[in-house]
Amino acid sequence: MELTTPAPANVWDDAIRTARARFTHIDPERLAAFISAQPDVHGPVSIEDFDTLTDGSGMSNGIAFFTAVIDRGEGPQRESLVLRYAPGVSLLQQKSFEDEFLTMQAVHAAGLTVPAVMWLDADGEGIGAPGFVMERVVGEIPASAMYSRGPFAKLSNEDRHRMMLEPAGFHGRLRKAAIGPDRVPHLLKRGEGATPLERELSWWLKEAQLITEPDDPRFLRVKSVHDWLLANQPPVREATLIHGDAQHCNTIFRDGVPAGVLDWELAHLGYAETDIVMMVLTTEILKLTDIVVDDTPTEEEYIARYEAESGEKVEHWAYFKLCMAYRYLVGQIFAANALPNPEEMWAIVDKIVTENLAEAKAASASSQQA
Template identity: 50%
Template structure:
C-alpha cells in the first residue's frame, strides 16, 4: 500500500463522523405530533428507543425510534425511521419529496425497500424537511463496508454471495423498468434532451452550487461533462436507477439482501452506471477501508447483473464514467465535511482521468 492510500484509510468513517457532528437533533415531540396527525392514527402517540446511527448516512439526519399509537381501536408498537434534512445540506438540490415518491413507486412494485409512511416535504410539522418509513430488520450498513457492517465478519464465500446479490438487485431493477409514467416527479430532475444529459447536468449544477465560478477544480469536471454529452451512445429509454449503489446502502439479514436504502439520488437513466459504482468501490474500498478476500470480479458482477436483468449490459464502458464524474461533483458539495479533501479529490480524479482515457479509445476523442 502506498503512503497516499495508507493516509486515506478510514476516510469514509472520518467523513461520516465530521458530517454528523454538526447535525441538529430532531424534536421528538414535534415528530410525535406529526405522526398523530396522519390519517388512521389514533392518539396518544409516544416515541421511545431513540438511536442515531453513527456509521452511515453522511448526507441526511437519521433517527431510529419506536412509535406506540392506536389504529382501528388497538394499540400498536412499530419500529420506524425518520430521515430529515440536517440543517446545512451536503446535496444542495436534495428533494425529500422526490425521494419519498420514488420509494412509494419502488415499494408498490414489490422491491426490497422500506415502506414509506409519511412525508413532511417542507418541514412545517417536524421542523426539517423529512419523511418517516418503516424500519427493516437486519444488519445496519456502514460506509466503511469492509471493516464494519454486514460484510465485515463473514467468510470470503459468504461475502462474495452477498456482494453479488447486491449487484443482482440493480439488474432486477433494470428488468422492472419503472418508467416516467410511475415517476413523473423525476422528469424535472436536471435539464437536457436525453436522460444522460439530464443526469449529467444535474450533477454539474450540484458542483457549481458548491464552488466559486473560477474554482480550478471545476475544470476537469466540465471537461468530462463536455466529452460525455458529446459522445453519449444511443441507448434505451431511461428507467428507475437507485443512483447510489454502494453496498453501504444495502441492509442484509441472515446473509441475504433485506433492503436497499438511500434513494435520494434516484433518477431516470441506465442501471449499468450503478453496476459500475459497485465494481469500482469493491476494489477501491480495499485501499480506503481495509483489504478483504472473497470479493467478486468485474466479470462475475456483470454476469449476475445480466442474469437478473434478462438482457446484456449496454455501453458499460461508457457508464463506468458516471460514478467517477458524480463522485467528483459530490466531493465538491461536501468538501467542508471531508477531513482529507485534497487527498481524496486527487485520488478519485486520477481514476476519472484513467477511465475517461479508456472511454476515448472506445468512443473517440
C-alpha cells in the same frame, strides 16, 4: 478495474461521525404530534426509545430510530419506525425529500425489497426539518468501511464475496421491473436537458456550480468531463428508474440477502449500468481507503449477476464507467469539508477519471469506425 494509488488512512467513519454531530436536533414530542395529525392515525401518538444515529453510513441525511405507539383503527400498537430527515446544511443542494418519498412508494408498489414509506413532511413544518417516516427493516447494514467494520468484516472471504454480489442482483431486478416515467413522473423535472443523460449530467454539474467558483480548478476539471460526456452520448434504450447510489452500505442484509434497499435520494430515470459501476468502484476504492482484502467480486462477476437477474446485457460500459467517475469527482467537491484529507481523495478519484476517460474515448472511436 485495478487501482494502484497509495492508500491513505481510512477516512469515512470519522467523516460521517463529524458530519452527523452537526445535524439538526429533532424533538420527539414534535414528531409524535406530526404523526398524530395524519389521516390514518386515530388519537394521540407516544414515542419511545428515540435514538438519533451518530455512526454508520451516509453524511447527507439524518436518521432516527424510534418506537411509536399508534392506533390505526384497531387499537394502540407498537411500531418500529425510522425518521429520515434533512440534517440542516445539506451536502446535496438539490435534494428533495418529496421526490425520494414518491420514488420509494413506486419501488415498494413494484414488489421490490424497499421499506414502506408512511408520512411525508416535505417542508419541515411538522417535525422541524423536511423528512419522512418509514418502516424499520430488521437486518445488518455494511459499514462505510465495510472491509474492516460491520457484518462484512466478520465473514469468510467466500461468504463476503457472495453477499457483495447480492446488491447487483437487486439492481438487476429493479431493471427488470422497468419502472418508467409513468410511475415516477416527479423525476422528469430532475436536471435540465433533452435526454435522460443530459438531465443527469446537468444535475451533477449544478451541484458543483453551487459550491465552487467558475474558475476553481476542480470545477473546471468536472466541467471538462461533463462536456465530453454530453458531446459523446451513445445510442441508448429507454430510461427506467435506477437507484443512483448503489453502495453496499445502502442495503440491509438479513440471512445473507437484501431485506431492504435504502437511500433513494439520487434515484433518477437513467441506466442501470451506472449502479453496477458504482459497486465496482466502491469495491476497489475501499481497498485504498479502508484495508486490503482478498477475493472480492470482479467487474465481470458484478456484470454477470446483474445480467442474470435483469435478463439484459450491459451496454456502453466504458461510457457509463466515466459517467460514474464524473459523479464521484463532483462528490469529492461537496464532501471535501467533511474529509480530513480531501486532496488525497481527489487524487484517487481524478486518477480513475483519467483512466476511464481514455477508455471511453477509445470505445467511442472504435464504435465510430465500425
